Amino acid sequence: MWCAGIGCLFLWDEIFLNAPAFDRVRAALFNTLVSGAGAVFLSLVLGWASGAAFFLLEQRRARYSFALLSLVANAIRSLPQVVLVLVGYVLLNQLILAEIIRSETAQLAWVTVTVSVAVFLEVSDTIRSRLEYFRSLEFIDAMLCCGISESRIIHREILWRNSREHLLHKLIALFGVAIFLQCSVDFIVSVGLSTNVSLSNVPLTLGSLLASVDSKQDILALSNLFSDPAYITEIVVRHLQGVSAAFCIVFTLVCFFMIANGYARSRRLNGP
Amino acid sequence: MTRPPDFLVGLSDSLKGRLVSHAAGVVFVAVALAGFALSFEANAPAESAQERHLESYLELNGVDFGDPLDRALFRESLDRFYPGQAARNDSLLQAIDDARVRRWSGPGLRRGDTNRGFSPALLPEIAWQFAQFLLVYILALLGIYFGAERLGLYRFVKWKQGRESYLGESIRIVREYRHARANSRVRFPKGAVALDILKALGKGILTTLFFSPAYVIAYALKTSVDTSSLPFMILLALVSNGVLIQASNRFFELLVAEDRKGYVRTATVKNLHTSYEWNAKEGVPVRVLYRISQNLGPHVLRHLYENARFQFIPAMKELGSFLVTGLVIIEMALNIQGRLSYNLLQQILFGRYDVACVIIFSIFLAVKGTEVFVDTWHDFERRRYGF
Numbered sequence: 001m002w003c004a005g006i007g008c009l010f011l012w013d014e015i016f017l018n019a020p021a022f023d024r025v026r027a028a029l030f031n032t033l034v035s036g037a038g039a040v041f042l043s044l045v046l047g048w049a050s051g052a053a054f055f056l057l058e059q060r061r062a063r064y065s066f067a068l069l070s071l072v073a074n075a076i077r078s079l080p081q082v083v084l085v086l087v088g089y090v091l092l093n094q095l096i097l098a099e100i101i102r103s104e105t106a107q108l109a110w111v112t113v114t115v116s117v118a119v120f121l122e123v124s125d126t127i128r129s130r131l132e133y134f135r136s137l138e139f140i141d142a143m144l145c146c147g148i149s150e151s152r153i154i155h156r157e158i159l160w161r162n163s164r165e166h167l168l169h170k171l172i173a174l175f176g177v178a179i180f181l182q183c184s185v186d187f188i189v190s191v192g193l194s195t196n197v198s199l200s201n202v203p204l205t206l207g208s209l210l211a212s213v214d215s216k217q218d219i220l221a222l223s224n225l226f227s228d229p230a231y232i233t234e235i236v237v238r239h240l241q242g243v244s245a246a247f248c249i250v251f252t253l254v255c256f257f258m259i260a261n262g263y264a265r266s267r268r269l270n271g272p
Numbered sequence: 273m274t275r276p277p278d279f280l281v282g283l284s285d286s287l288k289g290r291l292v293s294h295a296a297g298v299v300f301v302a303v304a305l306a307g308f309a310l311s312f313e314a315n316a317p318a319e320s321a322q323e324r325h326l327e328s329y330l331e332l333n334g335v336d337f338g339d340p341l342d343r344a345l346f347r348e349s350l351d352r353f354y355p356g357q358a359a360r361n362d363s364l365l366q367a368i369d370d371a372r373v374r375r376w377s378g379p380g381l382r383r384g385d386t387n388r389g390f391s392p393a394l395l396p397e398i399a400w401q402f403a404q405f406l407l408v409y410i411l412a413l414l415g416i417y418f419g420a421e422r423l424g425l426y427r428f429v430k431w432k433q434g435r436e437s438y439l440g441e442s443i444r445i446v447r448e449y450r451h452a453r454a455n456s457r458v459r460f461p462k463g464a465v466a467l468d469i470l471k472a473l474g475k476g477i478l479t480t481l482f483f484s485p486a487y488v489i490a491y492a493l494k495t496s497v498d499t500s501s502l503p504f505m506i507l508l509a510l511v512s513n514g515v516l517i518q519a520s521n522r523f524f525e526l527l528v529a530e531d532r533k534g535y536v537r538t539a540t541v542k543n544l545h546t547s548y549e550w551n552a553k554e555g556v557p558v559r560v561l562y563r564i565s566q567n568l569g570p571h572v573l574r575h576l577y578e579n580a581r582f583q584f585i586p587a588m589k590e591l592g593s594f595l596v597t598g599l600v601i602i603e604m605a606l607n608i609q610g611r612l613s614y615n616l617l618q619q620i621l622f623g624r625y626d627v628a629c630v631i632i633f634s635i636f637l638a639v640k641g642t643e644v645f646v647d648t649w650h651d652f653e654r655r656r657y658g659f
Contacts, residue, residue: 074297075304078639082597083632090620180485180513181597187487188604188617210488222492246488253514254483261521 002255009247017240021214025244028209032179032248035112035205039178040171042116047123052154054124055131059150073121081118081177085185088114104203111203115178122177126170130163165267169260176256183207183249210245218242287651294644298637305633309626326371329364337372394627401612402634408502409599409638412509413592416519419510420591421584422561424523425577429556431528432548438475442468479517486512486598487605500608505599513598519591526580536572545571582657585650592642596635 006029013022050073057066076084092110095101101110131154134140143153159167186207209215218239224231235243329335336342343365350361430436442465452458481489486508498504510516530536540546549555556573568574603613612631619628 070293071296071300074293075301078297078301078593078643079632079636080593080597080600080639082600083635086620176514184485184487184601184605187485188601191605191607216491219488219491220494223494223496226496246484250480250484250488254479257483257514257517257521264525 002252002259005251005255006248009244009251012236013240013244016237017244021241024204024209025241025248028204028206028245029248031108031203032182032206035108035115035182036175036178038109038112039115039119039182040175042113043120043123043174043178044167044171046116046120048127048159050120051124051127051131052151052159054128055154056150073124076117077121081181082185084118085114085181086188088117089185089189108203111182115182118181119174119177122174123167123170126166127159127163130166131158134158134162165263169264169267172256172263173260176253176260179206179249179252179256183210187211206245206249210242210249212241215242215245219246284651284655287647290647291644294640294647298640301636302633305629309629323371326368329368330371330375337368394630398612398615398627398630398634401610401615402638404502405599405603405612405635406638408505408509409592409596411506412599413588413595413642415506415510416516416591416595417588419516420519420523421581423516423520424527424580426561427520427524428527428531428576429548429550429573431524432531438468438472442472482511482517483514484512486602490602490606500606505602505608508602509595509599513594513601515591515595515598518594519587522587522591523580523584526583527576530576530579536576539572539575544575545569548573582650582653585646585653588646589643592646593639596639600635 010026013025017025050069054066054069054073057069088110092101092107092114095110096107101107140153140158143157144150148157183206186205187210190208190211210219219242221231221235221239222243225235330337335346337346347361347365350364351358354361427436435441445461445464445468449458449460489512490508545554547555550558554571556568556571560568560573568577600613600616602608603611604617607617608614612634616628616631616635619625619631
């Protein structure tokens with residue numbers, strides 16, 4: 001459904017949107033999706049490692065290490081995700097000015113890492129809850145008695161074999177969160193923080209495309225619909241760059257929310 | 273002697289442990305942010321002694337160095353206090369003129385940067401902005417909590433009725449018509465099908481609206497509505513960024529999970545009402561959608577609701593954090609002046625990270641306060657249910 005929707009949008013843009021603007025929309029969507037996918041993958045790696053680490057430290061009663069890790073995790077959890085991502089953008093700003101990071105790919109990679117640091121704890125919490133649930137089951141003790149190593153039980157038996165669906169559901173939902181965070185902070189940064197950094201060097205994403213003057217004018221034009229509903233015909237033909245960027249963001253968020261929901265319902269993932 | 277409220281008497285050990293953990297988190301973040309702010313101050317270029325000396329002249333009361341008369345009087349005063357040092361006095365006046373030029377034409381001032389960094393004088397302004405932020409946050413969080421329960425309940429009843437999808441409902445009507453047409457002459461139910469299609473369209477538009485980022489909605493309404501007013505901000509925080517939809521979905525999933533449990537079958541056998549028709553004799557009254565206290569009588573939904581509500585309470589921590597994220601995005605993206613998040617954006621823009629740390633810490637306290645409240649509330653409910 002998402003592919004069909006984006007395909008229809010591109011078909012419409014091909015007909016009514018000028019070529020340079022259409023190229024920008026395509027590039028922005030591509031960069032946003034790649035960054036979102038990268039953030040999800042990194043979150044899985046970080047969340048898996050931290051979740052397993054929490055569990056093992058608790059099992060082995062390493063109180064001080066567990067307490068320290070919990071302290072750091074709770075601090076990250078209590079800081080709003082947008083603030084964490086904003087701090088990452090500030091650091092990116094400094095690295096660009098110091099010419100340590102130059103290429104667009106490196107900048108996009110930095111953004112990806114920043115977003116994944118802000119969201120990986122959700123994966124970690126899912127993994128911890130799955131490990132806690134399985135800890136009480138008898139087959140875990142049976143495997144330990146058979147001499148199977150704890151790490152194999154955790155990584156292969158519990159997480160890979162019995163929790164793949166839960167993790168996949170969480171990752172699908174997290175993709176939407178990553179897209180939302182990245183677009184929002186890109187929008188804020190493009191509007192407020194771009195004084196010292198040339199916009200032409202920062203990779204174009206849906207958020208920064210939406211923050212451009214042309215796109216903001218297109219979104220402002222939507223308010224004409226209140227006084228003149230027939231203006232919708234102009235909106236979908238003349239104000240297409242901003243409307244396309246906004247549509248891509250909203251449609252992606254709605255679709256991935258529905259995909260995550262549908263997947264959870266079909267696999268009956270609600271509850272323990 | 274008045275008795276303290278029940279929820280404060282005898283805090284459970286698990287709650288005590290969590291409160292200690294929260295306190296440790298506050299101390300940890302405070303120390304980390306303070307350390308960063310102090311290191312920023314230590315690395316910032318220090319004002320030279322000469323600059324401070326010149327500042328003392330510039331801050332003299334009643335002396336306007338732009339006024340030729342004041343300048344002449346000042347020059348004569350210097351000659352009186354430092355006789356025979358004309359060259360020194362001329363150099364001092366020239367240095368004062370240079371300092372005035374730097375003060376009024378520096379790059380910071382061109383960006384609107386009039387402050388010099390963190391000082392206690394900034395605290396009342398930040399405190400007032402934080403109070404406004406908290407007001408919007410608390411009202412929006414309450415709205416999301418009650419809205420999520422109501423929407424989740426509504427969706428669950430529709431699901432039990434088998435009418436969750438309006439498009440599915442219109443397809444069902446068409447199929448029934450085809451089946452009925454085979455046996456007798458019946459009219460095509462145009463009105464019912466058209467109504468369901470319209471409802472489906474409306475639901476799609478509302479879903480799109482609820483998932484739209486706040487800045488898209490606000491910019492779309494910017495020329496029609498005052499987007500910086502408090503009521504609009506609360507409404508925007510409620511309906512945008514997908515917070516309400518996700519919260520209601522979470523509550524709905526909890527009701528569905530409860531519905532699958534064994535006690536529901538036991539309750540059915542014991543003659544509790546299980547009809548989900550609106551306002552039917554043994555069905556669900558519509559008033560459950562707008563009354564705060566749910567009196568559902570001898571209906572199995574009452575137990576599903578109570579159990580789901582208990583499990584929904586801890587989810588408010590995550591929703592609160594996401595709501596704060598949404599509010600910060602709203603204030604920053606719309607450049608609402610005089611608000612906490614816009615102030616944070618400005619401090620980051622001006623490179624005054626010490627002030628930014630103070631603001632970040634205040635936002636952190638709002639989230640942490642929510643977590644403490646939710647944990648205490650959940651513990652109270654847990655003890656009320658006898659766990």
